[in-house]
Amino acid sequence: MLGVDKEDSIFSKEKKKRCAYRKIPSMLNQLSKHKLDKAHNSFILALDGDVDFKPEAVQKLIDKMKKNSKVGAVCGRIHPIGSGPVVWYQQFEYAVGHWLQKASEHVFGCVLCCPGAFSLFRATALMDDNVLSMYITPPSEARHFIQFEQGEDRWLCTLMLQQGWKIDYAASADAKTFAPQTFQEFFVQRRRWAPSTLANIIDLLSSWRVTTKVNDNISTLFVLYQFILLSSSLLGIGTVTLMITGSFNAVLKITMFESFVVAVIPVVVYAFICMKCSNDRQILGAGLLSTVYTLVMVIVTVGLFVNLATEQSYSPNLIFVVEILFIFVFAGIAHPKELMCLVHGLLYYLMVPSTFIILTVYYICNIHIVSWGTREKKTEEDIIDETEPGKSTNSRTPILIRCLQNLGVLALMKEVRGFIQQLLGAKFEQQTDDNKTSSSNLPPMGATSVPRKETRSQEVRQNPDAWQSKEYFGLKGKGIIKEDEIEFWQELLPVYLIPINEDKQKKRKFKKN
Known part of the structure; x- marks a missing residue:
């Protein structure tokens, strides 16, 4: 979580207009000036576990927030990294998506999705009516699983747009993340993304009358533009x-x-x-x-x-x-x-x-x-x-698969695939299960076995606070967490962050529907 000093607060310059920017009744208008100003200048940075970025990229996201008080979220430019043809395909796909689609949305209206890999969210946008409260609502229908669970970042952005917030795009805020490197991983990922994208866009288009009245950044022409894109993708x-x-x-x-x-x-x-x-x-x-x-x-x-x-x-x-x-x-x-x-x-x-x-x-x-x-x-x-x-x-293995196995075509395909992976520089595992079994059946080199030397495990001293003493972090002193903040997190974690126990019977019912 990030915070902006009060000296740099754009909201402190608009104290008289602190309630004017909301077009609809909101719980934010019931907060005091101090709490509203503090929440409005508090930001949450959403990241993937394998993302790589520089501090300058985060600063550019914050600058977008400071320029416009109606911006509820900002996303950066994602660069997929890895090796292999599947990653190369995604590098061009991501590039074209940012060059054309995100840039067009940014100019004609606003971006529809902030990816969870590298995005910045404003606290007041998340606290607003029908955003976080609706976001944490468990699915009650089969179609909700597609829209709510398969793409949480797009679902959260849809709620923010319908509440009147703008989603911005910082093209110069670069971040790198690992993309699926195998054909199967790529297909499984897109199996989630594609239906979720269609469901959220259809939801946004179905509520276009209300959204265009609440959100100044979404016009009727922009809705028509999104409808044309949706029709093109379906065709x-x-x-x-x-x-x-x-x-x-x-x-x-x-x-x-x-x-x-x-x-x-x-x-x-x-x-x-x-x-x-x-x-x-x-x-x-x-x-x-x-x-x-x-x-x-x-x-x-x-x-x-x-x-x-x-x-x-x-x-x-x-x-x-x-x-x-x-x-x-x-x-x-x-x-x-x-x-x-x-x-x-x-x-x-x-x-x-x-x-x-x-x-x-x-x-x-x-x-x-x-x-x-x-x-x-x-x-x-x-x-x-x-x-x-x-x-x-x-049982009932397809005839084509059995014929290919008997003819050795599948084994030949695996060898060819491995050779191509070696030429492309991808990591290829040369040791298969057959090699493991054959190596385990080898006779011993000598009649007597060589005794193993017992190595003493050295006691390792762990110091979880060792990173705080590193000079390159620039930490001048160790801060103390306040008691009310400790109490806040202790109450928050069991309510919102503990995994929900799945109802298997309900899950089977949703799948059937």
């Missing part, structure tokens, strides 16, 4: 499918109907896999189809050039691709420090069918899974849900 799977259909028609010289059938069959097959198979097999199927669709994108590219060479008028597909390419390149040139992110744009282009078609089918078919998949410890019930819905995992 994305059909747009990409039709784009592939046109390319099949141009390259393979088949009719448009036959091209459409060839383009739709993999989508229908994968939807059937997602509804009948376990999560691991769904990810395996997504990986295989992504590989196939990578080749399809090569065909799409060839088809675009064929249309360019044979047709006098430019085809809609070609115009669409050229426009998107121009927008991305222009945005990259406008951000020269992040220009290298454009290199990963080729991978992003090849993964368009995977992320727009396969990923959409995956999260729609698994929308009943309300667990995060990365946070909690899996129970037996969760394992059963993710292995085989309504079936045993040991």
